[in-house]
Amino acid sequence: MSRQASSRLALFVALSLLALLIWVLLGRGSTIHANPARPSSYSDFVSVTSFPTVEDAIQNGQYLYFPPGSYFLNNPVVINRATSLYLHGGDQLKTRLFANDSTQPLFIVQDAPLINIAGLQLWPAGGTLDARAMLIQNTTAIEFEMVDAFVRRSILDIQGPGSFRIQGTTFQSSGFVTSPIMIDHPQADVLVVGGNIANFPNPSQHPADVDLFHAWQKQGRFRMYGTGVQWAMGPADFRIDSASTIGAHVIANVRSEGANGPNPLGYASSFLYVPPTAANVDVVLLNNAGSWDPTGNGTSHMVDYNSTGTGTLWLIGNHSLLGAGSLVVGNAPNSTVVALGNRLYDNSDILPITAGTEIFAGNTYSHFYLTGDPGQPTSRFVNPGVDLSSYPSVPPVPQITVPMPLERLPVLAPLQGMLSAASYGAVGDGTTDDTAALQAWLDAGSTLFLPAGTYRTTQPLGFNHSQYGSVVHPDGGWIAGPGSAVTSIVRDSADMGSVFLTEGAAYVTIQGITFQTAAYDPAAPTPIDAPNVALENDPATGAATQQIMFHDTRFIGGKYALGIGLESSTQCSENMIINGVFQNAKFGLGVGSFNALANIAYDADFINNELAIGHGEEGFSGGTWAVIHGNVSGNNGTELRLTNSSSGVWYFHGLSSDSAKIFDHGGTGATFQILYDQSSLTPALPSNPVFDFRTGGGVTLLHSTLIPGDMSFLGSIAVNYVMKLYSSIPSWSSTVENSNSRTYEWPGCELDAECDDGLVCNGVE
Numbered sequence: 001m002s003r004q005a006s007s008r009l010a011l012f013v014a015l016s017l018l019a020l021l022i023w024v025l026l027g028r029g030s031t032i033h034a035n036p037a038r039p040s041s042y043s044d045f046v047s048v049t050s051f052p053t054v055e056d057a058i059q060n061g062q063y064l065y066f067p068p069g070s071y072f073l074n075n076p077v078v079i080n081r082a083t084s085l086y087l088h089g090g091d092q093l094k095t096r097l098f099a100n101d102s103t104q105p106l107f108i109v110q111d112a113p114l115i116n117i118a119g120l121q122l123w124p125a126g127g128t129l130d131a132r133a134m135l136i137q138n139t140t141a142i143e144f145e146m147v148d149a150f151v152r153r154s155i156l157d158i159q160g161p162g163s164f165r166i167q168g169t170t171f172q173s174s175g176f177v178t179s180p181i182m183i184d185h186p187q188a189d190v191l192v193v194g195g196n197i198a199n200f201p202n203p204s205q206h207p208a209d210v211d212l213f214h215a216w217q218k219q220g221r222f223r224m225y226g227t228g229v230q231w232a233m234g235p236a237d238f239r240i241d242s243a244s245t246i247g248a249h250v251i252a253n254v255r256s257e258g259a260n261g262p263n264p265l266g267y268a269s270s271f272l273y274v275p276p277t278a279a280n281v282d283v284v285l286l287n288n289a290g291s292w293d294p295t296g297n298g299t300s301h302m303v304d305y306n307s308t309g310t311g312t313l314w315l316i317g318n319h320s321l322l323g324a325g326s327l328v329v330g331n332a333p334n335s336t337v338v339a340l341g342n343r344l345y346d347n348s349d350i351l352p353i354t355a356g357t358e359i360f361a362g363n364t365y366s367h368f369y370l371t372g373d374p375g376q377p378t379s380r381f382v383n384p385g386v387d388l389s390s391y392p393s394v395p396p397v398p399q400i401t402v403p404m405p406l407e408r409l410p411v412l413a414p415l416q417g418m419l420s421a422a423s424y425g426a427v428g429d430g431t432t433d434d435t436a437a438l439q440a441w442l443d444a445g446s447t448l449f450l451p452a453g454t455y456r457t458t459q460p461l462g463f464n465h466s467q468y469g470s471v472v473h474p475d476g477g478w479i480a481g482p483g484s485a486v487t488s489i490v491r492d493s494a495d496m497g498s499v500f501l502t503e504g505a506a507y508v509t510i511q512g513i514t515f516q517t518a519a520y521d522p523a524a525p526t527p528i529d530a531p532n533v534a535l536e537n538d539p540a541t542g543a544a545t546q547q548i549m550f551h552d553t554r555f556i557g558g559k560y561a562l563g564i565g566l567e568s569s570t571q572c573s574e575n576m577i578i579n580g581v582f583q584n585a586k587f588g589l590g591v592g593s594f595n596a597l598a599n600i601a602y603d604a605d606f607i608n609n610e611l612a613i614g615h616g617e618e619g620f621s622g623g624t625w626a627v628i629h630g631n632v633s634g635n636n637g638t639e640l641r642l643t644n645s646s647s648g649v650w651y652f653h654g655l656s657s658d659s660a661k662i663f664d665h666g667g668t669g670a671t672f673q674i675l676y677d678q679s680s681l682t683p684a685l686p687s688n689p690v691f692d693f694r695t696g697g698g699v700t701l702l703h704s705t706l707i708p709g710d711m712s713f714l715g716s717i718a719v720n721y722v723m724k725l726y727s728s729i730p731s732w733s734s735t736v737e738n739s740n741s742r743t744y745e746w747p748g749c750e751l752d753a754e755c756d757d758g759l760v761c762n763g764v765e
Contacts, residue, residue, distance in 0.1 A: 033112075033113030033114070033140065033141070033142065033143075034113075036083075036084045036113035036114035036143060037062075037083065037084045037113075037114075038084065038114070038116075039063045039086065039409060040409070040410075041409050041410040041411070041412050042065065042088075042409050042410065042411045042412065042413075042415060043412050043413065044063045045063040045064065045065040045086070045088065045415070046061055046063065046064060046065065047064075047065050047066075047067060047415075047416045048061070048064050048065065048066050048067075048071075049067065049416065053074075054071050054073055055073060055074055055077055058077055058079070058085070058087070059077075059081075061085075062083055062084060062085060062086065063086045063088075064085075064086060064087055064088065065088055065089075065090070065415055065416065066087070066088065066089040066090065066095050066097075066119075066120060067089075067090050067095070067415070067416040067417035068089070068090040068091045068094040068095050068417050068447055069094070069095065069096075069417075070096045070098060071095075071096065071097050071098065072098045072099075072100050073097060073098065073099060073100065073106060074100050074101075075099040075100060075101055075104050075105065075106050075107070075124065076101075076104045076105045076106065076107065076108045076135070077106065077107050077108070078107075078108045078110060079107060079108070079109045079110065079111075079112055079115065080110035080111050080112075081111065081112050082111075082112075082113070083112070083113065084112065084113055084114040084115075084116070085112050085114070085115050085116070086116045086117075086118075087115075087116070087117045087118075087120060088116075088117070088118045088119050088120070088409075089118070089119040089120035089121070090119060090415060090416075090417050090418065090447045090478055091119060091446065091447050091476045091477060091478050092119050092120060092121055092148055092149055092150045092170075092476060092507055092509070093121055093150060093474075093475050093476030093507050094121075094446075094447070094474075094476045095119060095120050095121060096120075096121045096123055097120060097121065097122050097123065097124075098123055098124065099124035099125055099131070102124065102125030102126070102127075102128040102131060103125075103128065104132075105124065105131075105132035105133070105134065105135040105157075106122055106124035106131075106132065106133050106134065106154070107133070107134045107135070108134075108135045108137060109134060109135070109136040109137065109138055109142070109144075109160070110137060110138055111138050111139070111140055111142070112138070112142055113142060113143065114142065114143045114144075114145070115142065115143070115144050115145070116145045116146075116147075117145070117146045117147070117149055118146070118147040118148050118149060118408060119147075119148055119149065119478060119509065120149050120150070121149070121150040121151075121152060122134070122149070122150070122151050122152065122154060123152040123153065123154065124154050125153065125154065126153070127153075127176070127205075128176070129176055129177070129205060129206060130155060130176070130177050130178055131153060131154040131155065131176070131177070132154060132155050132157050133151050133154035133155060133156055134156050134157065135157045135159070136156075136157060136158045136159055136160050136164075137159050137160055138160035138161070138162065139160065139161070140161075141160075141161040141162040141163075141187065142160065142161075142162040142163075143162060143163050143165075144158075144162060144163070144164045144165070145165050145167075145406055146165070146166045146167070146169050147167050147168060147169070147406045147408065148167075148168045148169065148408070148509045148549045149168075149169045149170075150169070150170045150172070150507065151169065151170070151171045151172070151180060152172050152174075153172065153173060153174050153176040153177065154176075154177060154180070155177050155178075155179065155180055155181075155182055156171075156180060156181050156182070157182045157184070158181075158182060158183050158184065158185065158188050158190060158220070159184045159185050159188075160185050160188065161185050161186075161187035161188055162187070162188065162189070163189050163191075164183075164188060164189065164190045164191070165191050165193075165403075165406060166181070166190070166191070166192045166193070166195065167192075167193045167194055167195070167405060167406050167576075167578075168193070168194045168195050168547075168549045168576050168578075169192075169194075169195040170195055170196045170197075170507065170547060171195070171196070171197040171198075171214075172198060172200075173197070173198065173199050173212070173214075174199055174200070174201065174202040174205075175199045175202040175203055175204040175205045175206070175212065175233060176202070176205050177212070178206065178210060178211070178212055178213065178216070179212065179213040179214065179215060179216035179239070180197060180214065180215070181197075181214070181215040181216070182216050182218070183215070183216070183217045183218060183219065183220045183221075183222055184218040184219050184220070185219055185220050186219045186220055186245060187220065187245075187246070188219070188220035188221070189220065189221045189246050190217075190220060190221060190222050190223065191223045191224075191225075191402075191403070192215070192223070192224040192225070192227055193224075193225045193226060193227070193402070193405070193600070193602065193628070194225075194226050194227060194574065194576045194598070194600050194602070195227050195228075195547070195574065196227065196228045196229070196230075196546075196547060196573075196574045196598075197214040197215070197227060197228075197229045197230075198228075198229065198230040198231050199212065199230070199231035199232070199233050200230055200231045200260075203233075204233045211233070211234030211235055212232070212233035212234045213232075213234050213236065213237065213238060213239045213273075214229045214232065214237045214238060215237075215238050215239070216238075216239045216241075217238075217239065217240045217241060217242070217244075217249065218241045218242065219241075219242055220244060220246070221244035221246040221247060221249060222238075222240060222244075222249050222250075222251075223249065223250040223251070223400070224238075224250070224251050224252070224254055225250075225252045225253055225254075225402060225600075225626070225628065225651075225653070226252070226253045226254065226576075226598055226600045226626045226628070226651070227254050227255075227574075227598065228254070228255045228256075228573060228574045228597055228598035229254060229255070229256045229257070230256075230257040230260055231257070231259065231260050232256070232258055232259045232260075232269060233259070234267065234273075235267045235270060235273045235304065236269075236270040236271060236272050236273035236304065237254075237256050237258070237270075237271050237272070238251065238271065238272050238273070239272075239273045239274075239275070240272065240273075240274050240281060240283060241274070241275060241277060242277060242279050242281065243277075243279040243280050243281045243282065243309070243311065244282070247398065247400060248282040248283065248284050248398045248400065249281070249282065249283045249284070250283075250284045250285075250286070250398075250400055251271075251272065251283070251284075251285050251286075251288060252284075252285075252286040252287055252288065252651060252653070252677075253286065253287045253288065253289075253598075253624075253626045253649060253651035253675075254288045254289075254290075254598075255288070255289050255290055255597045255598045255624060255648070255649075256271055256288070256289070256290035257290055258270075258271075258290060258300065258323065268300045268301060269300045269323065270300055270301050270302060270303060270304055270324075271285075271288060271290065271302045271303060272285065272302070272303045272304070272305075273303075273304045274303070274304065274305045274306055274307055274313075274330070275306055276306045276308065276331070277306065277307050277308070277309070278307075278308050278309050279307060279309050279311070280307065280309035280310050280311040280335075281305075281307040281309065281311040281313075281335075282311050282312050282313075282398070283305075283311075283312075283313050283314070284314045284316075284397065284398055284400070285302075285303070285313070285314065285315045285316070285318055286314075286316050286317060286318075286651070286675060286677065286702075287316070287317045287318065287319075287649045287650075287651045287673060287675040287700075288318045288319070288649065289318065289319040289320070289624060289648050289649040289673070290319075290320060290323075300323045300324050300325065301324055301325065301326045301327065301328065301329050302315065302318060302320060302324050302326075302327050302328065302342075302344070303315070303327065303328045303329070303330070304328075304329050304330045305328055305329075305330040305332050305335070305337070305353060306330040306331050306332060307332050307335050308331070308332060308333060308334060308335075309334060309335065310334050310335060310336075310356070311332075311335045311336075312335065312336040312337075312338065312395050313328065313332075313335065313336070313337050313338070314338045314340075314395075314397055315327055315328070315337075315338065315339045315340070315342050316338075316340045316341055316342070316397070316675070316700060316702065316723075316725070317340070317341045317342065317649065317673045317674075317675040317698070317700045317723075318342045318343070318649075318673070319342070319343045319648065319649050319671070319673045319697075320342075320343065320344050320345060322345060322366075322369065323345060324344045324345055324346075325344065325345050325346035325348070326344070326346065326348075326349060326350050326351065326352050327339050327342055327344060327350045327351055327363070328351050328352075328353045328355075329352050329353055330353045330354070331353070331354045332353060332354065332355045332356070333354050333355070333356055334356045335355055335356055335357075336355065336356060336357040336358075336359065336395055337351060337353060337355045337357070337358050337359070337360075338359045338360075338394065338395065338397075339351060339358075339359070339360040339363055340359075340360070340361055340362055340363070340388075340700070340723060340725070340744065341361075341362040341363065341673070341698050341700050341721060341723050341744070342362075342363045342364075343363070343364045343365070343366070343379070343671060343673060343697065344363070344364075344365050344366075344382075345365060345366055345369060345370060346365055346370060347365040347367070347370065347380070347382045350363060350365075350382055359388075359391050359394060360382075360383065360386065361383070361386045361387060361388050361744050362381070362698065362721045362723060362742060362744045363381070363382045363383065364379050364380060364381055364382065364671075364696075364697075364698075364718075364719055364721075365379065365380060365382050366378070366379050367379055367380045376716075376717050376718075377696070377715060377716075377717060377718045377719045377740050378696070378717055378718050379671055379696045379697075379718040379719055380719055381719055381721075381742065384742070387744065388744050388745060388746060389745075394746060396726065397702060397703070397725060397726065399678065399703050399726075401654070401678065402628055402629070402653055402654065404603055404629060405578045405579065405602045405603050405628075405629075406578075407551055407552065407578060407579055408480075408509065408511050408551040408552075408578075410482055410483055410512060410552075411449060411480040411481070411482060411511070411512060412482050413449070414449035415449070417447050418447050418448060418449040418478075418480075419441060419444050419445045419447065419448050419449065420441075420448075420449045420450075420451060421434075421437065421438060421441040421448070421449070421450045421451065421455075422451050423441075424437045424438075424440045424441040424444065425437035425440070426438050426441060426450075426451075426453075426455060427453070427455075428451060428452070428453020428454060428455045429453065429454070430453075430454035430456055430490070431456060432456060433456055433457070433458055434455040434456055434457060435456075435457040435458050435459055435461070438455060438457065438461055438489070439461055439462070439468065439469055442461060442462070442463050442469055443469050443470055443471040444471075445473075446473045446474075446476060446477030446478070446479075446508070447477065447478050448477075448478070448479045448480070449480055449481070450479070450480070450481040450487055450489075450512075450513060451481075451482070451487070452481070452482045452483075452486040452487050453486075453487065453488075454488045454490055455488065455489045455490065456490055456492065457489060457490065457491050457492070457499065458491070458492055458495060459495070459497065460491075460497060460498040460499065460500065460501045461489070461499065461500050461501070462500075462501050462502065463477075463479075463500070463501075463502045463505055463508075464502050464503060464504035464505055464541045464542075464543055465501050465502055465503050465504075465541070466503055466538055466540060466541065467501075468501060472504065472541055472542050472543070473543075474542075474543070475506040475507050475543055476506070476507050476508065477505065477507070477508035477509070478508070478509045479508065479509070479510045479511075479513070480509075480510075480511050480512055480513075481511070481512035481513040482512055483512045483552060484512055484513055484514045484552050484553055484554045484581070485514075487512055487513050487514065488513070488514040488515075488516055489513060489514070489515055489516070490514075490516045490517075491516065491517040491518070491532075493517070493518040493519075493557075494518075495517075495518070496517075496518050496526070496528045496529070496530065497517065497528075497530050498517065498530045498531055498532060498533070498534060498558070499515040499516065499517050499532050499533060499558075500515055500532075500533045500534075501531075501533070501534050501536070502534075502535055502536065502545060503536045503537060503538035503540075503541050503545065503568075504537065504538060504541025504542060504543035504544070504545055505535065505543065505545055505548055506543045506544055506545060506546050506547055506548070507546075507547045507548075508547075508548050508549070509548075509549045509550075509551065510548065510549070510550050510551075510553060511549075511550065511551035511552050511553065512551070512552050512553070513553055513554075514553070514554040514556060515532055515533050515553070515554070515555050515556070516532070516554070516556040516557055517530070517532045517556075517557040517558050518557050518558070519556075519557045519584035519585075520557065520558065520559060520584060520585050520586040520609075520610060522586070522610060522636075527559070527586070528557070528558055528559055529559050530558060530559060531558050531559055531560040531561075531562070531563035531566065531590070532555050532556070532557055532558030532560065532561050532562065532563075532585065533555055533558075533561070533562050533563070534560070534562075534563040534564075534566060535548060535562075535563070535564045535565065535572055535575060536565065536566065536567055536568045536572070537565065537568040537570050537571035537572050537593070538568070539570070544570075544571045545565075545568070545571045545572050546571055546572065546573050546574050546575065547573075547574045547575065548575045548576075549575075549576050549578065550575075550576065550577040550578065550580055551578045551579060552578075552579050552580075553577065553579075553580050553581075554580070554581040554583065555580065555581065555582050555583070555585070555588075556581070556583045556584055556585075557583070557584050557585060558585050558586075559585065559586045559587065559590075560585055560586065560587045560588075560589075560590040560616065561582040561583060561584070561585035561587070561588050561589065561609070562577070562580075562582060562588075562589050562590070563587070563590045563591075563592070563616060564589070564590070564591045564592070564593070564596050564599055564623070565591060565592045565593025565595070565596035565620060565622075565623060566590055566591075566592040566593075566616040566618040566620065567592065567618050567619070567620065568592070568593045568596075568620070569593060569594060569595070569620065570593065570594075570595050571593065571595055571596075572591075572593045572595065572596040572599075572623070573595060573596055573597040573598055573599065573623075574597070574598045574599065575599045575600075576599070576600045576601075576602060577589075577600070577601045577602065577604055578602045578603060579602075579603045579604075580601060580603075580604045580605070581604070581605045581607065582601075582604065582605070582606045582607070582609060582612070583605075583606075583607040583608055583609065584607070584608050584609065585609050585610070586609065586610045586611065587609065587610070587611050587612075587613070587614055587616065588606040588607075588609040588611070588612045588613060589601060589606070589612070589613045589614075589625070590613075590614060590615070590616040591613075591614075591615060591616070591622075591623040591625055592615060592616040592618055592619075592620035592621060592622065592623065593620055593622055593623055594620065594622035594623065595622070595623070596622065596623030596624075596625075597623055597624050597648065598624060598625075598626075599623065599624070599625040599626075600625060600626045600627075600628065601613075601625070601626070601627045601628070601630055602627075602628045602629065603628070603629045603630070604627060604629075604630045604631075605630070605631045605633070606630065606631070606632040606633070606635070606639075607633055607634055608633075608634040608635070608636075609634075609635055609636070610635065610636045610637045611635065611637050611638050611639070611640075611641050612632045612635055612638075612639045612640065612657075612659065613625070613627070613639065613640050613641075614638070614640060614641030614642060614643075615641060615642050615643040621642070621643040622648070623648065624648035624649050624650060625650060625651075626650070626651040626652070626653070627651075627652050627653070627655055628651075628653045628654060629653070629654040629655075630652070630654070630655045630656070631655075631656050631657075632655070632656070632657035632658065632659050633657075633658055634658075635657075635658075635659045635660070637659075637660075637661065638659065638660075638661045638662070638663065638664045639657050639659035639661065639662045639663070640662060640663050640674070641663070641664065641665065642663075642665055642670075642672050642695070643665070648672075648673075649673045649674075649675070650672065650673070650674045650675070651674075651675050651677070652674075652675070652676045652677065652679050653677045653678060653679070654677075654678050654679065655676065655679040655680070655681075656679065656680045656681075656682075657679075657680070657681050657682070657683075658682055658683060658684040659681075659683060660683050660684070660685050660686055660687040660690070661683070661686075661687045661690055661692070662681055662683070662690045662691050662706075662709070663690075663691050663692065663693055663699070664692045665692065665693060665694055665695050670695060670696060670697075670718075671695070671696035671697035671718060672695055672696070672697040672698075673697050673698060673700075674697070674698070674699045674700070675699075675700045675702065676699070676700070676701045676702065676704045677702045677703060677704065678702070678703045678704060679701075679704045679705070680704065680705045681704065681705065681706045681707075681709075682705065682706075682707050682708075683708065683709050686708050686709040688709060688710045689709065689710045689711050689712035689736070690706070690709030690710065690711065691709070691711040691712065691713070691722070692712050693711070693712065693713045693714075693720055693722070694712075694713075694714050694715070694716050694720075695716075695717075695718065695720065696715065696717065696718025696719060696720055697718070697720055698720050698721035698722060698723065699713075699721075699722045699723070700722075700723040700725060701722075701723065701724055701725065701727040701729065702723075702725045702726060702727065703725070703726045703727060704727045704728075705727065705728045705729075706727070706728070706729045706731075707728065707729070707730055708730065708731060709731060710731050710734045710735065710736070711729075711731070711734075711735045711736070712735070712736040713735065713736065713737050713741040713743070714736065714737070714738045714740070714741060715738060715739075715740025715741040716740065718740070719740045719741065719742075720740065720741050720742075721741060721742045721743070721744060722735060722741075722742075722743050722744070723743075723744045723745075723746075724743075724744070724745045724746065725746045726746055732745065
């Protein structure tokens, strides 16, 4: 055979093997759509009202806009196309898609390279059990994206391959569905970030022997970050049935309220259920929190794990102040359970599971709540003498990266049903006082457009506020500018006051606007003492402040660039800032309310603040939040400051920071579980110790870097710990601890840039 013929044969074999590999990886012989088309802005969209019917629009259109209103579809509407499909509404609560036939799915997806849904409410049936909002049955891998949407009393049923991303979306099941998110294809890769899932306010509408879950994986991969869940009506919030061939399942920084009281089916409430299976089910639980106490403290557990394969369950930095008397129950004789730095209620048998290997260290329990004894330390180590070095081998924690966020498209001109501020006299020339015009615009509706310009104001603008504005809007809304670089609302610096305030905004999307007031100057005789933008809650407004989505927004100046629940004792939860900037404030992001839970900054820059993130100074200090892909630079003080808190967790994924001090806090009985995941903390001018941690709880650095800086962990009222897991901390040996604190190090592991996987363990790559 000639050399040329041999080369052709080799090429043919290589291409055949590649095709076979793709076929195997995707399952069912599916292929991948290449580079699906995406619009550049809403100027590319066409209103569905320009088509004879909505069904015709969906079949023949591509980038479709639904003005606010109710649309009854002759369902099921089948999506089978070779081009992308965008379905966007003007308000996720006031733009509703209903089904004429409640026994059929609203949509059936057979094929499309990309489906993108935003600003819509899918409500196929009012009272039908297990109605399908979308039945996804494609055989070719697709990209599916759902952003700032609302799925009511129905299921997103995923039975096809592809990437499925759900961001800032609410699933209000109300007891009508077994699970609002169902995953049932081996190559379905599902990622949920933010949003909320709840069965409130109804009891289960199913027969008494039917268990309900917030998400149910049958096949495929399930990942969730920063979502709030309430009112479980089954053995657990989440159910994972099988192993994933795509990568480990991950649930991180999720705030659960369990069954919110006695479970109607008598279950001991738990967070995760893995039913009996021979599969090697790998699950990573990071920094989740909640109270699971259906029948009294200590009666519930966090995980019921029953994989008889050789899977691994990792629990790192999770927090249950009340309820969970144990971490893991079940039967997994060949599996490994790794439990590090978790907090729970009891101190007896925290792992009453039959497992092949149990690795545990740094777990604490609430001694005060368990015994009523106020003696210090109020929280204590379950197994204070255990060290990670006592285990000969430890399975590595998967290093799983969260992608950058999905962003809303720019709104360059008012869409149908949008009210433009220009129609109410707003000029935006940077000189005219636009306060009255902008307030009239905000009072006129909740689907609003702010043209490009600089809008000067001289008092706060209110949206559902008891003092500013005169109208109470129902839940929902969309307030959009063309982009934060070209659209600004600027408060006169001499006023030293707020720009935008609400006491009752829920399910509102705000995008493309800069909010600016006077910069915080600690050297000034009277530094600004007002928040720039503040999300508060007053029940008198008729709305509960929650689920506000900010896209492409800049918060510049103020005591707080953005304050959440600073003066409120309720609500203010599940808000998300996507592609945001917090700048020139005392607090870039300040959180106060005890109930301000599951707030997320997703792709955020904290620039030239005194403190990047922390509890406010207004009398309330609680709440939890996460930063996913953030950058902290130029801070004058501390990156993170916590003063007191509800039981909760603080999660940082992909954070880079040059703050001189990462954490600084005196003694308190409150417990903080802080986890840095794949983060780089490199203080430019370190103020040693860069971690000064005297409160209860602990700090975990996972796949992260801390260079340079010493750390001081001195437990006082409660015990605390620091964990170094697959991380590089050159000054680790100088960490200061006392009798109430512990340091834990994954044996012999350091970051090494020369390794393909970035790690070296005991000298072996």
